[in-house]
Amino acid sequence: MKIKENISLKPFTVFQIGGPARFFLRIKTRDELKEGIEWAVSKRLPFYILGLGSNLLVSDSGFDGLVLRPEFSKISIDGNSIITEAGAKMAEVVSFALKNGLVGFEWAVGVPGTVGGSIRGNAGCFGSEMKNHVQSVLAFNANKLDFELVSNESCNFGYRDSMFKKRPDLIICSAYLKLKSGNILEARRHLAEFLKVRGQGGAKVWREFFSEGGNPSSQEVGAKTAGSVFKNVLWARKDVDMERLFSRFPKWRAFENNMGIPAGYLIDEAGLKGTKIGGAMVSNKHANFIINNGSASAEEIVTLISLIKERIHTKFGIQLEEEIQYIGFKNNLPAY
Template identity: 45%
Template sequence: MVVRIKAMEIQENVELKPHTVFKIGGQARYFCEARTLEDLREAVHFARDKSAPFFLLGAGSNVLISDRGFGGVAIKMMLQNLSISGMHVGADAGVSMARATAETIKAGLAGFEWAIGIPGTIGGSVRGNAGCYGKEMKDVLHSVRVFDAMTDELRVLSRRECHFGYRDSIFKKNPSWIVVSMNMYLESGVAQDSQKLVGKYSLRRRATQDIGAQCAGCMFKNVLWGAVDKSSLTKKFPDLREFSASPVIPAAFLIDRLDLKGIKIRGATVSTRHANYFVNVDNSTAEDVMALVSLVKDRVHRTYGILLEEEVQFIS
């Protein structure tokens, strides 16, 4: 059944699998695509009227959806405005990171090239403070426009008010705060130089990651040195000293050292190229991935005493 609310359709029992990069997950009880702020407001009101939970879907590149699906309203963020004026860039939540990178380079701006290979949207990337190659969203972002689904209010948060941390932000603690758009200021650049940087980053990705694989990027967050006993850990495992100058121990390193690359549970496997990528190779279910997650967490914990924390968001 399809319910039409103003310009937006709300569909029932929609497969979520195709809306994720993992290609895993059951159906959403309700599904809609929010193309405007008004659509978003209507979708949230619809959920409220049904006393149903909602969740936001960007490009689905950092989620693992339960095989049983989601019993509420899945709202796909499709707000797509992107404006550039001088050094200022305004981008809606549904704009892809790749498009934002390409358009800023075209406009002669530099400083967002690193984002080219992140296959998500601005909204998902602000929430998770996405980053790579030493840069994160917080390094470029100036402010975020937020719709509060509890109070129906729109407000603007400064970068400081977003409480960004490593793959963390205030939005993770406040699931009713929806990222509607963000503002960033970049530097004046030369398009050719930026293109060269993009080429360099793309090559690095191709050399180390499974491009085009059905996965969700890094399954686990890297381990902050501040969260472990550095001196006893490096004494026991001297090879960890190579990361002494870095703020984190890469989760991929720990998994790789335990020889878990290529380990498989039914349709899900730990990538042979990047040990922190879990890949759906053969019609994997969420249950298969979860079993693999448990196995890897257990092995890392038993060996290193470190409890890995999932970066991927589990939706059920």
Template identity: 30%
Template sequence: MSGDARRRLTGTGAAGGARPARSRTLERVQELHDAPLAPLTTFRLGGPAARLRTATTDEEVVAAVREADAAGTPLLIVGGGSNLVIADEGFQGTALRIATAGFELDGTRLELAAGENWSDAVARTVEAGLAGIECLAGIPGSAGATPIQNVGAYGQEVSATITDVVAYDRRADETVTIPNSECGFSYRHSRFKADPSRYVVLRVRFELEDAGGLSAPLKYAETARVLGVEPGDRVSAQTARETVLKLRAGKGMVLDPEDHDTWSAGSFFTNPILDEEEFAAFTVRVAERLGSDVAAPAFPGEDGRTKTSAAWLIDRAGFTKGYGTGPARISTKHTLALTNRGDASTADLLALAREVRDGVREAFGVTLVNEPVTVGCAL
């Protein structure tokens, strides 16, 4: 590993469990009242927070959470805002924006503060010649959100490289380090998502691979095909990253303020994972609607189940690219992204989401599950 691959940025808060000096710490936390939340989300939707605090160190995060919990104040954690759907009425509590900074690379070991920009962090690991997260390039949001969702794309998931997660346990009132084996990772899920009111992620640690500038073995067929190689092959990690960025941009999945197709949360619905009975019933519905010669996408899932494509279901149910006539519509580039065309409300977005979800269920008997977190509203 070259010297360039060993870098340390300081200025971060302590990751340990020592109690902060409460009054002095909270004096440093930026606070606004009746503060707009829409600009902090990639949807650019939602009403204001009664109070918005911004924490720049782990110490400040823990102190602000402790204060809210002690007062019984509702608390909303905001990172990069790429996975939030906030009600038009806003949030009647404290929204805590995590703006901590810290990128620490020691050989193949990477530690990121929760507030670090994820896409930038991926780029820096590739520049350092490391492999393991290069196909997760361009995913908007902060590093702290990655273990919560077990973020994944183009054949990679963070669960494959995360070694442990440092989090504040609100129930135990202490900072804990949770190893990968206890994170409960599964498809777009984790123990942090299962119990969202308990943990506040502070830092995420990874073990990457020094592959001499090459990528990890490519697992996603589309990526391999575009690169002219076979699944399982390696290419330059930089080439893999750039290819994924182009693929994502072509689907409106790379943030661009001028492109309303990117005013979204990326994939709005997760890919359904069906057990044997559910998949058999689904296959019958596909044949009835589309013909016996049509086969739905099917991939091996967890626990012997079968994963199918939410995008395929949405499209075949009649919700094609650009669907909709109102201010919230399906992306013109990808059927899985619901978008704000500039003047939508959260109510507009949810109405579209319900229409798509209910239409797919009526057509195929499969109920899609939203991936973004809803705050003060629901499908």
């Protein structure tokens, strides 16, 4: 086990922001994960699991504990299921599946994270999500210092949610994913379409609703960002009164048969695209993305997030909720 000290987390996040981890460990095997957690527990240090850093913001002061980065990423096949370790990239699983004649997971090419991070957040796009594939998860229980099997039902998946978000003591090690055998050529066509649409981002979706053509446009491919900052606003939320909103904003009825309203749409409607605080900017292409223009601090990102939340609340009476995760923040910002 090679625990390093004072390692900058900046290069380990897509945002390219954040201070150092006091201790940092790359993990190549499940046993190393166990050893690392045991070490942190014995030293009474907090720990944090870092995937590909595509959905998180690290504070400028970093993390005063042990950051563990699962880099075990073996993928194998068992009938129509894929067994994948947590550190595998979603796109690698897609590619492995297609090479082995299994289809249905092509959508995951749109998620630039690891399997572990994606199970925890029930990542999804193009009408599917991890919930539809996970059969079981092998997790390491940091309280019991032992491995345990978690069924799909026990994962308690919801929109960008799972029980793992409430149980940071459970670290995802591997998973059985259910796929199906099918037409590979057709699946490759889907894949190409997903990649193309991803390049066009939210535009296609919103155009379908408003037929305005060219409303919001694409995601910024290759930008320093953490993807969607906020969750979409679900009608199922207890604090969201659909009918009241429709009477105030009649054109929102276009979203009636959707799960809710895209957060990016609200941010765009509030005229916040392009808003800057220091090096942090609301994307001009996908309004739910914040871009680090190169010099942004975590504090600037957080300030911009607060500004967006405040404007959306004032204008529409809606409280946006973060999809991104915070590491190393104090003052009410959760570490998990």
